[in-house]
Amino acid sequence: MEARRSTLGVCVVNNKIYAVGGYDGSTALQSAEYSIKSLANGVSLIQNMSQRRSGAGVGVLDNKLYAIGGYDGSAVRKSVECYDPVTNAWIQCADMIVSHCNAGVVSRDGLLFAIGGEEEHSDLDPVEVYNPKLNSWTLLAQKMTIERSYS
Secondary structure, eight states: OOSOOBSOEEEEETTEEEEEOOBOSSSBOOOEEEEESSGGGOOEEOOOOSSOOBSOEEEEETTEEEEEOOBOSSSBOOOEEEEETTTTEEEEEOOOSSOOBSOEEEEETTEEEEEOOEETTEEBOOEEEEETTTTEEEEOSOOOSSOBSOO
């Protein structure tokens, strides 16, 4: 990889492995990069996110990458960005209801779920659902039975 990264988000979009944000040992990163099929093929930087994100939840929906929450070096964020590989551009999405760092992220039935994580120094139990057609988040009444980080 081009940048040293820990607590990064990783996902696959269209057979490309993306490494998003993270921490380089001194600061949270806003850069992202990808590799085609395997890291042995080398990496390419993509457009930077608008915010630094260490411990961002990362998910894929409709061949787009979502960077959700994370820690920017001073606070846990509610903000969300969506990356479109076709345009090599990040766009801002609606903020989550709760700030999450290290949340689990999964897509299902055209929706994106942010599950658990942590806010400052406490683990979280909420589950939030993002609807990209409405650009809105909903906090589900059903929570996890135990608070968890790195869901």
